[in-house]
Amino acid sequence: MESFNTPSATAAGPTADMANATADRFERDTIDILKRLSRRPIEPTLDKELMADLGFDSLQILEFIGELEDHFNIAVPLNSLTHIRTVGQIVAEVRGLAASRPGAPA
Amino acid sequence: MSSRKTIGEALVAAADTHFGLRFIEHDATTKVTSYRDLLADALCIAGALRAHGYTSGDRVALVIPEVSRFVHAFFGIVAAGLVPVPLCPPAQAGDVATFAKQSLHIIRASRAVAVLTTDDVAPLLHASAGHPDAGGPLSQTFHTLDQLRTGDAQLASPVALTLDDIALLQFTSGSTALPKGVVLSHGNIAANVEAILGPSGLDARAGDVAVSWLPLYHDMGLIGMLLSSLYAPADAVLMSQVLFLKRPSAWLNAISTWGGTVSYAPNFAYELCRRRVKSSQLAALDLSRWRVAGCGAEPIRPDTLMQFADYFAPAGFAATSFLPSYGLAEHSLAVSFAHGGLDVDVVDAELLVQESRAVPVVNGAASLRIVRCGEPFPGHAIRIVDEAFNELPERHVGSIVAAGPSVMQGYFEQPAATAGALRDGWLQTGDLGYMANGSLYLCGRTKDLIIRQGRKYHPPDIESSLADLQGVALSGVVVFAITTVGDTDEVVAVIETRAGGRGPDIEEAVRRRVRETAGLDIDRVILTPPGTIPRTTSGKVRRSETRERLEAGTLVR
Numbered sequence: 001m002e003s004f005n006t007p008s009a010t011a012a013g014p015t016a017d018m019a020n021a022t023a024d025r026f027e028r029d030t031i032d033i034l035k036r037l038s039r040r041p042i043e044p045t046l047d048k049e050l051m052a053d054l055g056f057d058s059l060q061i062l063e064f065i066g067e068l069e070d071h072f073n074i075a076v077p078l079n080s081l082t083h084i085r086t087v088g089q090i091v092a093e094v095r096g097l098a099a100s101r102p103g104a105p106a
Numbered sequence: 107m108s109s110r111k112t113i114g115e116a117l118v119a120a121a122d123t124h125f126g127l128r129f130i131e132h133d134a135t136t137k138v139t140s141y142r143d144l145l146a147d148a149l150c151i152a153g154a155l156r157a158h159g160y161t162s163g164d165r166v167a168l169v170i171p172e173v174s175r176f177v178h179a180f181f182g183i184v185a186a187g188l189v190p191v192p193l194c195p196p197a198q199a200g201d202v203a204t205f206a207k208q209s210l211h212i213i214r215a216s217r218a219v220a221v222l223t224t225d226d227v228a229p230l231l232h233a234s235a236g237h238p239d240a241g242g243p244l245s246q247t248f249h250t251l252d253q254l255r256t257g258d259a260q261l262a263s264p265v266a267l268t269l270d271d272i273a274l275l276q277f278t279s280g281s282t283a284l285p286k287g288v289v290l291s292h293g294n295i296a297a298n299v300e301a302i303l304g305p306s307g308l309d310a311r312a313g314d315v316a317v318s319w320l321p322l323y324h325d326m327g328l329i330g331m332l333l334s335s336l337y338a339p340a341d342a343v344l345m346s347q348v349l350f351l352k353r354p355s356a357w358l359n360a361i362s363t364w365g366g367t368v369s370y371a372p373n374f375a376y377e378l379c380r381r382r383v384k385s386s387q388l389a390a391l392d393l394s395r396w397r398v399a400g401c402g403a404e405p406i407r408p409d410t411l412m413q414f415a416d417y418f419a420p421a422g423f424a425a426t427s428f429l430p431s432y433g434l435a436e437h438s439l440a441v442s443f444a445h446g447g448l449d450v451d452v453v454d455a456e457l458l459v460q461e462s463r464a465v466p467v468v469n470g471a472a473s474l475r476i477v478r479c480g481e482p483f484p485g486h487a488i489r490i491v492d493e494a495f496n497e498l499p500e501r502h503v504g505s506i507v508a509a510g511p512s513v514m515q516g517y518f519e520q521p522a523a524t525a526g527a528l529r530d531g532w533l534q535t536g537d538l539g540y541m542a543n544g545s546l547y548l549c550g551r552t553k554d555l556i557i558r559q560g561r562k563y564h565p566p567d568i569e570s571s572l573a574d575l576q577g578v579a580l581s582g583v584v585v586f587a588i589t590t591v592g593d594t595d596e597v598v599a600v601i602e603t604r605a606g607g608r609g610p611d612i613e614e615a616v617r618r619r620v621r622e623t624a625g626l627d628i629d630r631v632i633l634t635p636p637g638t639i640p641r642t643t644s645g646k647v648r649r650s651e652t653r654e655r656l657e658a659g660t661l662v663r
Contacts, residue, residue, distance in 0.1 A: 052618050057627050059351060059559055063382070066352030075133040078171050078348065079226040082196040082205075 151182025577607025
């Protein structure tokens, strides 16, 4: 089934640079929320896939997105939901949305 | 008989009223459209579709994530005399791979002439279709609503159809097997909606407002909520499923704010609300007008509903609002509704399992609680039969079969599957149940189905997806669900392993594969030596026996 992966889903993956960077509050809070919602103990590093590695099903992923939206006061576009696979992608998305939010610090 | 309408005729009739639809999208943005405006837009879209040369009866695949756009597109296709084939959009499909696989199959199997979709979704389908394993580029023309709306060939009225014409191709959802297309005529849908709205259904009345987050690509949302509101006609509030799953309180808020009187959901949604709506939010909710809280599409757990009722009682929710229901896509949607709230039959567990008899329990013997699912609708019939198709007496468990004007025309271009499902006009539902005092009680499934959050999974498909995993013995896989009363199904995989494989690796690989191919979480993986799983003389695994032995503690010695 790996063959059906879309190019866009993997191309937008987290880079090694990102994984090495000091964790900012987006990364820290996102990982805290993931840990809180998981049914079992997990180590959600940036390279981990939500479904395959962390055991989230589609229902939990949407619960997670809802928590992120409330926590960061953002709205994740539908199209992003389709493409997000890894923790790193989520963190990047959240960071981008928060930055473009009206009134966000430049 | 009553004067039943095609969907197009129902839209024209509703356009003459002041009723309409309120859409609440995934980001909580809201839009209101009257049926009058909906008809006008549908005629515009329909004109453009006809201008492309599509003719009555042609199938058009419909894959649109936004609620409002989906509904407009649906009625555009219908007004053009074409047959909508609704597809699950990607955001809800779990992941892109599952979405692409199922969508491509449905688009090809329905022999759709066109795909009505969005600029976001179309590239996903094209990219996946181009893969060598996926059958090559799609021959269908792709359209978006914005494109079609620029046309100036607006129709004066919906293309005239009869009740015998095909209205909808509803592909059965969620299965990892390639889904089959349920063919419904306009007559099927009109008959089922009539039953749903009638006194043995919702008992529709003036002032009713339906509120729904149910997916519109599936029968309960599309026929039960949208089309029933159109035919009534009545106001409806249609909310994105994504919004509900992100924030379950949005559903109850909508019922409270817009005075919802009728709303439906599978068992898991009631559980989700109780777990995730905070008690501090209760004071702001008014659920007192919610007179029909329908529950169906997956096994109903009495404990879940009672806990919901207790939790939301301070918001004015009445437990008597519960309307347990039974239905399936092959019967358009609804088969029976149980009025009077949640009614549980407490039967002797031993007699039910050993003798297939549902005998009210005495003297504290081990018991099972079975939910009453109501009586057949006027003009429809339900029977319980044995394997030889003989009708069984009351309180004997057998296969549920149903007949009447709601029964599908068949599976699209699948004569063998159709012949297997329809016998002398009786639909074999694949479900087990019994009748008592004229009411249907639903016990389980004959097909070993696993049901999770309203989605159905076929064990043989999951098993075959695991066959080539490293470390797994030849045909050494059995997957099934253990149903415990008051809890959700526990999904178990029993795996015979080859020598040399590392247990934790195999277990992880099994979980990962099932998640990726089926979007299903396995609760328990049991690794065993070859020869553990019981088989038939021809080498097929015996699934039920494996489950029974596991439960009895005799599978692994």
